[in-house]
Amino acid sequence: MEETKSSHGFAADFIETELRGTVAIIRLNRPELRNAINDQMRQELISAFEWADRDATIRAVILTGAGKGFCSGGDIGGMRDRLEAPQGDVAFNGWKRQKQTHRGVAVIHGCTKPVIAAMNGSAFGLGLDMAMACDFIVAVEGATMSMSFLKRGLVSDGGGMYFLPRRVGLPCAKELILSGRVVAADEALSIGLVDRVVAPDTLIDAACTWAEELTQGSAASVALTKSILDKTFESTDEEIFALGRQAQAICYTTTDHRASVEAFLAKMGNKD
Structure with missing residues (x-):
C-alpha cells in the first residue's frame, strides 16, 4: 500500500x-x-x-x-x-x-x-x-x-x-x-x-x-449505521427503528445509492 x-x-x-x-x-x-x-x-x-x-x-x-x-x-x-x-x-x-x-x-x-x-x-x-x-x-x-x-x-x-x-x-x-x-x-x-x-x-x-x-459501503450509509449502532444499548427498539427510518430516507437520496441500484438493475437486465 x-x-x-x-x-x-x-x-x-x-x-x-x-x-x-x-x-x-x-x-x-x-x-x-x-x-x-x-x-x-x-x-x-x-x-x-x-x-x-x-x-x-x-x-x-x-x-x-x-x-x-x-x-x-x-x-x-x-x-x-x-x-x-x-x-x-x-x-x-x-x-x-x-x-x-x-x-x-x-x-x-x-x-x-x-x-x-x-x-x-x-x-x-x-x-x-x-x-x-x-x-x-x-x-x-x-x-x-x-x-x-x-x-x-x-x-x-x-x-x-x-x-x-x-x-x-x-x-x-x-x-x-x-x-x-x-x-x-x-x-x-x-x-x-x-x-x-x-x-x-x-x-x-x-x-x-x-x-x-469496513468501508465498502457508501460514506453516508457507513456514518449513519455507526451513529445508530452507538445508541443501541441506550435506546428502545422503537427509537432504533425510528432512527433507521430517518437514516434510510437519507440514503435513498444519495448519489451512491442511485448509482448502485442502477448498476444492479442493469446487471439483472443483462441476464434476461
Missing part, C-alpha cells in the same frame, strides 16, 4: 498524521514518555480527528502510538501540577481539564468513519479508555493493558466506565477496574477487550486491510 504524508493544515508537535490510500493514520508521538497525554497533545489529537472526519477522501481512521507503547495514560506532569496548585483552584482546574479529556474521547467515539485502535504496546488508564473509544481494537502480541486509575486514587475519566462494560460485560468490567490488574493481549482477546491480536511487524498493515474491508 502506498504511503504518503498528509497535509492536514495544522501544526502538531505530539501527533503525526499520514495517509495510506483512503485510510488516515493518527499517531501519538511522545515515545520517550510512552505517549502520555498532556494538554497540548490532547488538543492536537482533537484537531487531527476533526481533520480526518472532515476530509471526504478519508474513509477510515487508525489511532496508534509511536515507539514501544500505545499510551501510558495522562501525563504525570498534570498530577504534579495538581498537587502544587492552590487548594481552592484544584476542583475548577480539574473540571476544565476533564472537559477537554471528554472532548478528546468524544471526537474519537463520534467519528463518522470506522476507527481502529492499533495497539502497538501497553495501554494504561486514559490510554486504554481512548482505545476503547474506537470502534475496534487490534493489539500486538505481548501488548498489556490496565484500568489503572484506582491505583492512583482516581476513577476512570476517559469513558472507560461506559465502554468497558459494553466490551466485556458488567461483572468483568468491575473486576478489571476495581483490581486495576494488568491484562495481556491473549486474555484481552478471550474476554473481548480487544478484537484481534497480530504480530508486531504486521500491525499497521493488518489494521489498514481491515479498515478497507
Whole structure:
C-alpha cells in the first residue's frame, strides 16, 4: 500500500498524521514518555480527528502510538501540577481539564468513519479508555493493558466506565477496574477487550486491510449505521427503528445509492 504524508493544515508537535490510500493514520508521538497525554497533545489529537472526519477522501481512521507503547495514560506532569496548585483552584482546574479529556474521547467515539485502535504496546488508564473509544481494537502480541486509575486514587475519566462494560460485560468490567490488574493481549482477546491480536511487524498493515474491508459501503450509509449502532444499548427498539427510518430516507437520496441500484438493475437486465 502506498504511503504518503498528509497535509492536514495544522501544526502538531505530539501527533503525526499520514495517509495510506483512503485510510488516515493518527499517531501519538511522545515515545520517550510512552505517549502520555498532556494538554497540548490532547488538543492536537482533537484537531487531527476533526481533520480526518472532515476530509471526504478519508474513509477510515487508525489511532496508534509511536515507539514501544500505545499510551501510558495522562501525563504525570498534570498530577504534579495538581498537587502544587492552590487548594481552592484544584476542583475548577480539574473540571476544565476533564472537559477537554471528554472532548478528546468524544471526537474519537463520534467519528463518522470506522476507527481502529492499533495497539502497538501497553495501554494504561486514559490510554486504554481512548482505545476503547474506537470502534475496534487490534493489539500486538505481548501488548498489556490496565484500568489503572484506582491505583492512583482516581476513577476512570476517559469513558472507560461506559465502554468497558459494553466490551466485556458488567461483572468483568468491575473486576478489571476495581483490581486495576494488568491484562495481556491473549486474555484481552478471550474476554473481548480487544478484537484481534497480530504480530508486531504486521500491525499497521493488518489494521489498514481491515479498515478497507469496513468501508465498502457508501460514506453516508457507513456514518449513519455507526451513529445508530452507538445508541443501541441506550435506546428502545422503537427509537432504533425510528432512527433507521430517518437514516434510510437519507440514503435513498444519495448519489451512491442511485448509482448502485442502477448498476444492479442493469446487471439483472443483462441476464434476461
